[in-house]
Amino acid sequence: GDSVTQMEGPVTLSEEAFLTINCTYTATGYPSLFWYVQYPGEGLQLLLKATKADDKGSNKGFEATYRKETTSFHLEKGSVQVSDSAVYFCAHRTYGATNKLIFGTGTLLAVQP
């Protein structure tokens, strides 16, 4: 069935370090791919998205490229900040009668000053 697998955390980095959070998916059809971020005590915020193969989503210095051949959508940032500390969720959505999102288990990122 459809699923999302992302690297387990926590990921602990020093400020200004390079970030990669791996995400792979299985899906029927051609899904749209998303990264959501959840700050402590809050709901989900859309960070970036890509709707077709080779698209690159970007926002706030974060990037992810839709790789159809490897069914991946890895999240990267060149220089993390303490304020980036949060839980990051990879998700996909396959259009059909139900417009539902399928999420990974989340990756906790902790950035230390």
Next chain:
Amino acid sequence: DAGVTQSPTHLIKTRGQHVTLRCSPISGHKSVSWYQQVLGQGPQFIFQYYEKEERGRGNFPDRFSARQFPNYSSELNVNALLLGDSALYLCASSLVGEQFFGPGTRLTVL
């Protein structure tokens, strides 16, 4: 602009009780979806409603039910609460495609 709002923010219930959670979508959004997020896990899809009709249901027991009102707001009802129902319940609204999430209702079942 007002985002998705949910009430209450927090709720404590005991096993066997019933609970109703409420969601108001972004103005103009006709679709509402509900997700359950157990601590340490990603959100799991429960229901989607569009124009007051159920469009999809996740793998949840019949104790879970929902409805959407003419103003597009929605309620999620859970009967005969179990300890395992303790979670953050998220509501998302959408117009076309992208879903916008509310802050969630934290339900604790004792």
